[in-house]
Amino acid sequence: MTEMNIVQAVNSALDIMLLKDDDVIFFGEDAGYFGGVFRTSDGLQEKHGSHRVFDTPLSEGGIAAIAFGMGINGLRPVAEIQFADYIFPAYDQIVNEIAKVRHRSGGEFWCPVTIRTPAGGGIRGGHHHSQSPESQFTHTAGIKVVYTSTPYNSKGLLISAIESNDPVIVFEPKRCYRGPFYGDPHNVPTWKDHPEAEVPEAHYSIPLGKARIAMEGDECTVISWGTMVHVSEQAIKDSGVSCDLIDLQTLVPWDKDAIVKSIEKTGRCVIVHEAPKTSGFGAEMAASVQERCFYHLEAPIERVTGWDTPFPHTTEWDYMPSPARIANAIKKTMEE
């Protein structure tokens, strides 16, 4: 085991998969020589060669399209989109092509593409470097959706994504690349001494579709993903309520068993995400919990989310769910 931050964990996953499988190649804007603007592929071009780790033209649509072509012709491409906010020129290629080719070709072609992209706010990035567009992909049949939160799951889930024969999009919480975020912008911890920063140097994988129980309790279930897992942890501590904190990890397909088991135990549910509320993945979670656990629920399901507005620059701390807002929602479920 080695202590790693998320940048190092992602780098380690890519390195291992490049070594393990000649069909794995990695590319993106500034991702080759420079090693990525967040340094996630630092040193990999030098180690594996510029034919396996390379820069592309600045063209997200082109990146997704060549990934598609390589994927159906037997490679296992891993593409980086520099910021999730910049994925939209690639949206057609991902939604209508990468995600659909297995189905539309009657299973004759498939596309084992992994797209990794830093997402989420908290870096003073304004609306074009802060968005969390996971629900724009969970609404797309044919692609699996992962959202990591820690060094350990960033590595294990990325390896599973690359090994998957289905296309997978992996969102990485950029605010947490070098340390967890507990909702206080003035507190900037590193991953040092965090249990989830203990990462095996060797290959390991976390199965897609499995959630992580980040905290255990019996009064309320908090479901979250990405940066908000850590903010929720702080909120649970502040609330004094005994909570299960479920880090969903994979949004499609989500871990039905873990969620149902927890809600049947606690009878209460709070869903937290930083993306806007309307049609956010929290809406899917709330509807599914209601369908599957209605007779176990003791209180209405609460959602704490970003507002249905563009992500602001100077006032971002009033946009992102805070520990206080989350703790309030937890306490509200306890009033019933």
Place this chain on the structure above:
Amino acid sequence: MTKKKKEVTLYVPSAPFRPGDKVNFAPFENEPGDLPRPDPVKCTAAETTDHAYGLIRVLNSEGIASGPWDPKLSKEELLEGLEHMVRMRIFDDRMMKMQRTGKLSFYMRSFGEEAVAIAQTMALKRQDWIFPTYRQPGAQFVRGRDMVSMINHCIGNEEDNVKGRQMPVHYTYRDGRYISVSSPVGTQFSQAVGVAMASQYKGLDECCITWIGDGSSAEGDYHYALNFASVFKPPVILNIVNNQWAISTHANLASGNPTFAARGLAYNVPSMRVDGNDFLALYSVTKWARERAASGAGATHIEVLTYRAGAHSSSDDPSRYRPGNEHEAWPGGDPVDRLVQHLISIKEWSEEQQKELEERIDEEVVEAYKKAVTYGDLANGPYPSVDTIFTEVYEEVPWHLKEQWDEMKRWSDE
């Protein structure tokens, strides 16, 4: 199974130099006067083949202007251009210092590319639309924007006209017909064609100028723009600023063509390649494109050849991917130095006057900065009201946003 040929088969271009490498820029092949100035109204794309593969210049290495592209600007016009370029450079340096102290979250300089927006905007008419990237803020000085207002935006204070919603350098200045800067690169390029089509539809004497980077010209938006401009012939000036670097990615990864300008020929749009550090050549080519647009002849495609002398942004460290100070070897030199050299050569300027100008502008920038921080800054506030999160999302606030707005206020009041 297809038989395997050999181990390494994928071709990937590499940058011409990296840290530790010696830099050898090829000298410019064209001298001032080499390329003719065609009739802007009648010119066809085919007539611009030499212009698209060559380089239009006016100033030679001694700072002497010559050839058919010499715009023969007055002393006043030359000094106005020089003053704005000096203003841009000193303004950038001040903003960068403020960024290091946390008063801005982020900054991007125009260092080495000051002539681009300034010469090109000066060549236009006041009613023409400007659709910039983040590296053409200098156009605002030409259009008379108050510097305090620009700083207010960058430091995200209460007086920021875009209300703290955008990252620094993402200016909006409607009074100057300077359209809002967007972070996703390239989007403005095809939008500018629509702006020009609207002017054409309304029958107004207006054109739209826009820019895209060498890197972002790999986006689809670039190709949409050229194609629509080719089909509809709107009054638009489509510039690729080839500063040779997209963060760490060299221009040879953006296009396989020997010049960026040449790509326009295939779209049947007259295409020019111009020395982007030569204020006079830039002014002149833009004026030519403006004449062409006004005549109804349609679009012009221009490659502005320059060198990104500084980092991509305050978040970037170019020493990781290029040698450092190589801009000093760039055959196009420095745009400010070259205009100073020209003014001195025609005996309209001196080094003492240049020094006085720089001191005067420095004072102007310091005064503007002092005034701007009285309205707050990113490190210390006060910030725009949190209400600005909810306003102007739609023309009117729908019920679901009103509910969320009320909820937010409960939290922000605590």
